Amino acid sequence: MARAPVRITLIDQRNHHLFQPLLYQVATASLAPSEIAWPVRHLLRRRKQITTLLATVAGIDSARRHVLLDDGGTIAYDSLVLATGARHAYFGHAEWEAYAPGLKTLEDAADIRGRILLAFELAERETDVQRRAALLTFAIVGGGPTGVELAGTIAELAHENLREDFRNIDTRRARIVLIEAGPRILPGFAEDLSRYAHAALERLGVQIELGRAVRECSSEGVAFGETRLAAKLILWAAGVRASAAADWLGAPVDQANRIKVEADLSVPGHAEIFAIGDTVSIDAWHGSSVPGIAPAAKQQGRHVAATIAKRVRGDNSPPPFRYRHAGSLATIGKRSAVVEFGWLKLRGRIAWWLWGLAHIYFLIGMRNRLAVALNWLWIYVSGNRSARLIMRDQQHP
Amino acid sequence: MARAPVRITLIDQRNHHLFQPLLYQVATASLAPSEIAWPVRHLLRRRKQITTLLATVAGIDSARRHVLLDDGGTIAYDSLVLATGARHAYFGHAEWEAYAPGLKTLEDAADIRGRILLAFELAERETDVQRRAALLTFAIVGGGPTGVELAGTIAELAHENLREDFRNIDTRRARIVLIEAGPRILPGFAEDLSRYAHAALERLGVQIELGRAVRECSSEGVAFGETRLAAKLILWAAGVRASAAADWLGAPVDQANRIKVEADLSVPGHAEIFAIGDTVSIDAWHGSSVPGIAPAAKQQGRHVAATIAKRVRGDNSPPPFRYRHAGSLATIGKRSAVVEFGWLKLRGRIAWWLWGLAHIYFLIGMRNRLAVALNWLWIYVSGNRSARLIMRDQQHP
Numbered sequence: 001m002a003r004a005p006v007r008i009t010l011i012d013q014r015n016h017h018l019f020q021p022l023l024y025q026v027a028t029a030s031l032a033p034s035e036i037a038w039p040v041r042h043l044l045r046r047r048k049q050i051t052t053l054l055a056t057v058a059g060i061d062s063a064r065r066h067v068l069l070d071d072g073g074t075i076a077y078d079s080l081v082l083a084t085g086a087r088h089a090y091f092g093h094a095e096w097e098a099y100a101p102g103l104k105t106l107e108d109a110a111d112i113r114g115r116i117l118l119a120f121e122l123a124e125r126e127t128d129v130q131r132r133a134a135l136l137t138f139a140i141v142g143g144g145p146t147g148v149e150l151a152g153t154i155a156e157l158a159h160e161n162l163r164e165d166f167r168n169i170d171t172r173r174a175r176i177v178l179i180e181a182g183p184r185i186l187p188g189f190a191e192d193l194s195r196y197a198h199a200a201l202e203r204l205g206v207q208i209e210l211g212r213a214v215r216e217c218s219s220e221g222v223a224f225g226e227t228r229l230a231a232k233l234i235l236w237a238a239g240v241r242a243s244a245a246a247d248w249l250g251a252p253v254d255q256a257n258r259i260k261v262e263a264d265l266s267v268p269g270h271a272e273i274f275a276i277g278d279t280v281s282i283d284a285w286h287g288s289s290v291p292g293i294a295p296a297a298k299q300q301g302r303h304v305a306a307t308i309a310k311r312v313r314g315d316n317s318p319p320p321f322r323y324r325h326a327g328s329l330a331t332i333g334k335r336s337a338v339v340e341f342g343w344l345k346l347r348g349r350i351a352w353w354l355w356g357l358a359h360i361y362f363l364i365g366m367r368n369r370l371a372v373a374l375n376w377l378w379i380y381v382s383g384n385r386s387a388r389l390i391m392r393d394q395q396h397p
Numbered sequence: 398m399a400r401a402p403v404r405i406t407l408i409d410q411r412n413h414h415l416f417q418p419l420l421y422q423v424a425t426a427s428l429a430p431s432e433i434a435w436p437v438r439h440l441l442r443r444r445k446q447i448t449t450l451l452a453t454v455a456g457i458d459s460a461r462r463h464v465l466l467d468d469g470g471t472i473a474y475d476s477l478v479l480a481t482g483a484r485h486a487y488f489g490h491a492e493w494e495a496y497a498p499g500l501k502t503l504e505d506a507a508d509i510r511g512r513i514l515l516a517f518e519l520a521e522r523e524t525d526v527q528r529r530a531a532l533l534t535f536a537i538v539g540g541g542p543t544g545v546e547l548a549g550t551i552a553e554l555a556h557e558n559l560r561e562d563f564r565n566i567d568t569r570r571a572r573i574v575l576i577e578a579g580p581r582i583l584p585g586f587a588e589d590l591s592r593y594a595h596a597a598l599e600r601l602g603v604q605i606e607l608g609r610a611v612r613e614c615s616s617e618g619v620a621f622g623e624t625r626l627a628a629k630l631i632l633w634a635a636g637v638r639a640s641a642a643a644d645w646l647g648a649p650v651d652q653a654n655r656i657k658v659e660a661d662l663s664v665p666g667h668a669e670i671f672a673i674g675d676t677v678s679i680d681a682w683h684g685s686s687v688p689g690i691a692p693a694a695k696q697q698g699r700h701v702a703a704t705i706a707k708r709v710r711g712d713n714s715p716p717p718f719r720y721r722h723a724g725s726l727a728t729i730g731k732r733s734a735v736v737e738f739g740w741l742k743l744r745g746r747i748a749w750w751l752w753g754l755a756h757i758y759f760l761i762g763m764r765n766r767l768a769v770a771l772n773w774l775w776i777y778v779s780g781n782r783s784a785r786l787i788m789r790d791q792q793h794p
Contacts, residue, residue, distance in 0.1 A: 015518060015787045032429040034784035039514075042785065045561040052562075054518035054787075073522070107788050117436075121412060121451035125470070164442040165449075367775050367783060371768070378764050386764060387431035388439065390412045390451075391504050 004309040007049055009075055011067065013056040015039055018106060019363055020294065022372070024146060026109035028153040029117065029388040030379055033106045035371050038364050057084075060248040062270055079272050079308050082245045082259075083301070086278035086292065089241030089256065096217035100234040103146060112235060114390045116154065119233050120162060121390070123169045130230070136174040137231040139222045141214050142238030143180030144188065145330040148197060150235055151178040152333040155204040161385050176206045177231070179224050181213035181238075186338065188291070189328055193338040196347045200332040214238070240292065242279040249273065254281045263320035265304050274307070276300035285323040294362075295326055329355045334380060401706040404446055406472055408464065410453040412436055415503060416760060417691065419769070421543060423506035425550040426514065426785040427776055430503045432768050435761050454481075457645040459667055476669050476705050479642045479656075480698065483675035483689065486638030486653065493614035497631040500543060509632060511787045513551060516630050517559060518787070520566045527627070533571040534628040536619045538611050539635030540577030541585065542727040545594060547632055548575040549730040552601040558782050573603045574628070576621050578610035578635075583735065585688070586725055590735040593744045597729040611635070637689065639676040646670065651678045660717035662701050671704070673697035682720040691759075692723055726752045731777060 016037040025031040041052035058070040066074040088102030101112055116138070123135040138158075140151045158174035165171075178185065178201065184194045185201070185208065198208060212225030221231040242258040245251075251259045251267050258281035259267055265282070267273045277297035282290050290296045300321060307318040327341035329351075337351040346354060356376065360369050379385055413434040422428040438449035455467040463471040485499030498509055513535070520532040533555075537548045555571035562568075575582065575598065581591045582598070582605065595605060609622030618628040639655040642648075648656045648664050655678035656664055662679070664670045674694035679687050687693045697718060704715040724738035726748075734748040743751060753773065757766050776782055 015514060015785070032431045032784075033786055034429045037786055039562070039785040041562040042781070048564075051564045053522055054515075055522065106786065110788070117412060118451075125450055125452065165436070165438040167445075167448045367779070367781070370771070371783075374767070374771075382764070384439070384764070386768075387429075388412070388436040389430055389434055389503065391507070 004312050006308070006312060008047075008051070009077075010040065010044065010050060010052045011055050011057060011069075011075065012040060012052075013054070014105070015041070015054050016106070017043060017364075019359075020104070021359060021362075023103055023106070023109050024149045024153060026106065026387070027103055027112040027116070027150065028157055029113050029385045030153065031372060031375055032387050033110065035368055035375065036363070037106055038368070043364065057248075060273075062249060062273065065272070077272075079311075080274070081301075081304055081308075082267075082273065082275040082279060083277045083297065084243035084245045084279050086240040086242045086256075086258075088236055089239040090217075090236070091239055093217070096214075096236070099217045099219055100141060100222070100236040102236040103150070110391070113387070115233055116157070117388055117390050120158075120166065120169070120171060120174075122232075124166050125168070132169065133175075134221065134230040135232045136169065136171075137221070137229065137233075138174065138176045139229055139231040139234045140176070140178045141217075141222065141234065141236050143178060143182065143185035143208075143210075144237060145186065145328075147178055147180070147235075147237035148185055148201065148330050148332060150237060151176050151206045152201055152204050152331070155201075155206050156333050157385060159205050161383055172205075175231075177209060177229060178206055179209045179212065179214060179222065181211070183211055185210070186330055189330070189338060189340050190345055193340060193345055193347060197330065197332055197338050200336045204333050240278065245275060245279045251275075256281075264307060264318040265300055265321050274304045276304055282321065284321050285325060290323045291325075296323055299323060329358060331355050334376075401709050403705070403709060405444075405448070406474075407437065407441065407447060407449045408452050408454060408466075408472065409437060409449075410451070411502070412438070412451050413503070414440060414761075416756075417501070418756060418759075420500055420503070420506050421546045421550060423503065423784070424500055424509040424513070424547065425554055426510050426782045427550065428769060428772055429784050430507065432765055432772065433760070434503055435765070440761065454645075457670075459646060459670065462669070474669075476708075477671070478698075478701055478705075479664075479670065479672040479676060480674045480694065481640035481642045481676045483637040483639045483653075483655075485633055486636040487614075487633070488636055490614070493611075493633070496614045496616055497538060497619070497633040499633040500547070507788070510784070512630055513554070514785055514787050517555075517563065517566070517568060517571075519629075521563050522565070529566065530572075531618065531627040532629045533566065533568070534618070534626065534630075535571065535573045536626055536628040536631045537573070537575045538614075538619065538631065538633050540575060540579065540582030540605075540607075541634060542583065542725075544575055544577070544632075544634035545582055545598065545727050545729060547634060548573050548603045549598055549601050549728070552598075552603050553730050554782060556602050558780055569602075572628075574606060574626060575603055576606045576609070576611060576619065578608070580608055582607070583727055586727070586735060586737050587742055590737060590742055590744060594727065594729055594733075594735050597733045601730050637675065642672060642676045648672075653678075661704060661715040662697055662718050671701045673701055679718065681718050682722060687720045688722075693720055696720060726755060728752050731773075 017040050019036040022036045044050045056070040059068040065077050090096040119135050123132050126132040140147045155176045158171045162171040186194045186197050214224045216223040221229045222234050241256050246253045246259045259275045261275050261280045261282050265274050278292040284290050303321045329339045331337040337355040339346040339351040339354050363369050414437050416433040419433045423430050441447045453467040456465040462474050487493040516532050520529050523529040537544045552573045555568045559568040583591045583594050611621045613620040618626045619631050638653050643650045643656045656672045658672050658677045658679050662671050675689040681687050700718045726736045728734040734752040736743040736748040760766050
């Protein structure tokens with residue numbers, strides 16, 4: 001859209017753009033936040049037609065074509081694009097969130113990192129055997145890529161990296177339990193890759209519980225099926241719910257509050273308002289719903305940009321959006337991964353190298369690519385994770 | 398002390414060891430926290446005689462030789478070493494702390510980083526001319542090395558690094574004001590080096606106010622001498638006050654609450670309790686007070702370790718502690734520094750290289766040395782600071 005004669009205002013409630021696929025590595029003390037985040041206005045600095053504002057949107061006045069900010073300010077628009085994403089959802093149990101944090105933002109990641117490290121610190125000082133075992137039990141809810149990546153990395157952290165650092169506890173006895181309601185982990189992948197990942201996770205020492213949904217989360221632990229698992233730390237990677245964008249417009253939604261957009265990604269009844277990414281639902285993947293992953297959002301973004309640029313030129317016949325799936329990747333610890341590009345399925349070490357290269361490629365800027373590559377090399381060679389920090393306010397929540 | 402037959406318990410309220418000389422670089426978004434901090438238990442993992450505990454000390458029962466923890470636990474000791482450091486002091490005006498944060502911990506640094514970046518974000522959206530000017534005015538109180546380093550780096554950040562990123566404000570018009578009560582900045586250095594640093598700071602665009610002490614800090618700004626300066630961000634680098642260690646023991650103190658220790662660094666009346674670092678006062682530098690800097694604390698630490706090791710062997714004649722001053726260094730922006738090693742005084746670029754090498758040398762571990770060196774190289778070459786993150790909870794304090 002850079003060539004179109006338009007002025008663009010980008011509004012975000014955070015000052016940074018986040019590379020979410022690697023967020024679990026910040027949560028497990030492997031990467032620093034600044035290695036996977038970039039200040040938005042800095043990325044866009046050369047595009048003089050783009051103004052970046054740090055602000056929180058409270059609503060939309062579609063009649064007068066104004067975005068309403070939470071401090072009372074307004075921003076007028078001719079075209080509006082909503083890419084407000086999704087947060088975690090707890091299947092109607094919002095009260096579980098206090099006990100089972102999710103991983104969507106850098107704040108989530110830093111918080112989870114502190115909780116993981118703190119669990120070991122508290123266990124080191126705990127004299128009661130049962131309480132100590134609960135502190136050293138980590139439950140992860142949700143067997144998709146995020147849950148699998150968290151479980152594998154926490155298992156490596158506990159069983160390998162922290163082994164020598166404690167005197168009163170043996171971190172190799174930490175239990176990492178991955179709970180999935182469906183019949184297999186990585187349900188979005190081919191069955192044989194799921195089986196491979198399952199075995200790889202078990203080799204890392206992760207205990208996998210299938211076919212039982214979570215019934216309850218509390219400060220004591222998590223209940224699923226007939227089982228009550230005493231665990232001080234529960235991580236939620238199971239359900240998402242779209243942002244409030246649909247509520248701002250009274251738009252039609254699915255059960256996760258995602259806007260059911262038209263074929264050209266506009267909001268029904270508002271031809272000048274578009275919505276993209278995790279906050280929308282559209283069956284544009286050979287009849288199936290487009291997945292809530294970054295490549296889909298990027299393709300939708302480009303499509304909307306082209307549509308708006310055409311309109312400005314007077315061309316009002318936008319083609320429908322079609323999603324092209326490049327592939328799925330998930331990593332299991334630092335030695336193994338599964339990769340699926342249509343017919344091409346890879347597993348093990350070669351998949352892991354491909355996964356690493358792809359993720360480094362999609363980072364922004366040579367500096368971050370170098371920093372992350374060196375960080376991973378260091379973890380691989382030395383076995384040490386470099387960002388094991390607890391910020392003090394986490395110890396007395 | 399590794400060869401002595403002793404068991405050592407290290408208690409800290411934080412899980413990481415911090416390289417404080419570079420803390421201002423985290424505060425100015427130049428380095429990530431994990432580049433200057435290391436998990437304590439990881440550093441000590443090979444020393445099986447050392448147990449590390451994350452805990453907060455609430456007091457000392459010197460009669461029964463117990464350390465009292467804030468959760469009710471106790472740790473028994475034969476010898477005790479207190480190295481509890483110092484916090485900021487506001488000359489009797491504790492209420493100023495809310496408006497003028499200091500820089501002693503990683504939490505301080507991340508908080509200040511967010512406040513600095515947020516000031517520019519808010520200014521970008523501010524329509525009132527006076528309020529915008531106040532947002533773009535940064536006051537630093539205290540002309541010692543910390544204040545000088547903060548002032549110089551914020552000036553570079555505003556005038557160079559952020560220049561292209563904003564549309565409604567010109568960051569080159571940000572005012573950075575350094576306020577020092579005494580007659581010159583860097584009072585601990587030779588006069589000609591102070592003059593050089595003063596000129597270098599002014600060339601960076603810092604306004605220096607000498608000879609006037611701060612009278613008041615508020616949400617509007619800072620008052621010093623006859624002047625009222627409207628500044629939304631005030632950074633405090635002016636006074637320190639020792640930890641509560643002296644209060645725990647009822648020990649004799651100076652005006653900054655530092656324990657006046659004996660010549661062998663023991664606490665008067667408690668031959669088995671030693672105190673070192675920023676929390677003590679001792680005239681062991683050719684009759685002058687030992688400065689509150691890391692090299693002094695390290696020398697004191699080694700002296701106490703040797704004393705305890707001797708005692709264990711039955712040798713009860715500890716020599717008095719003598720401080721050896723290696724030198725003073727302070728950097729002004731990314732091109733200049735002043736270095737003083739006794740008779741040897743350096744300034745400018747060569748001093749800056751020496752400063753850089755010394756600080757990299759004193760970091761712990763090759764990984765951090767490489768990471769910091771690469772980060773500095775990147776800043777130097779590209780002009781971009783890589784850790785410009787605001788964590789969301791800072792926007793709505």
